[in-house]
Amino acid sequence: MSTAHDCIFCKIINGEIPSAKVYEDEEVFAFLDISQVTKGHTLIIPKKHVENIYETTEEVASNLFARVPKIANAIKKAYNPVGINILNNNGTAAGQSVFHIHIHLIPRYDGTDGFD
Numbered sequence: 451m452s453t454a455h456d457c458i459f460c461k462i463i464n465g466e467i468p469s470a471k472v473y474e475d476e477e478v479f480a481f482l483d484i485s486q487v488t489k490g491h492t493l494i495i496p497k498k499h500v501e502n503i504y505e506t507t508e509e510v511a512s513n514l515f516a517r518v519p520k521i522a523n524a525i526k527k528a529y530n531p532v533g534i535n536i537l538n539n540n541g542t543a544a545g546q547s548v549f550h551i552h553i554h555l556i557p558r559y560d561g562t563d564g565f566d
């Protein structure tokens with residue numbers, strides 16, 4: 451699929467491709483999705499290149515999933531959604547299009563995409 455060398459998300463982490471950063475620490479990076487399904491649609495990725503959930507160690511998964519509440523709360527504070535979907539696609543058949551594991555945080559608004 452893709453190696454760290456030619457991975458779009460690895461390039462976002464190292465700044466080769468610009469992104470709208472939401473959060474960063476030693477282990478993870480979070481940024482706005484380039485085509486936001488709703489306002490504030492954010493992706494969280496591990497800094498270590500891992501293709502999908504099958505390749506993810508407990509350590510990488512722990513760090514990745516542990517950041518979800520903090521980032522969900524940051525989105526809630528910034529955009530004031532009324533709900534949020536949190537999801538992870540693995541494999542083309544499941545809708546995965548970038549092969550560096552990521553968690554989608556998709557804030558929900560009453561009947562709109564939040565962009566007005």
Ligand code: 5GP
Nearest residue numbers: 458469481482483484485539545546547548
């Ligand atoms: P997937 O379909 O693999 O679950 O999600 C990949 C997501 O990455 C898509 O929602 C897509 O819009 C987003 N994406 C793809 N390329 C880029 C990019 O260069 N920058 C940003 N910010 N998001 C991207």
Ligand code: ZN
Nearest residue numbers: 457460499550
């Ligand atoms: Zn990568």
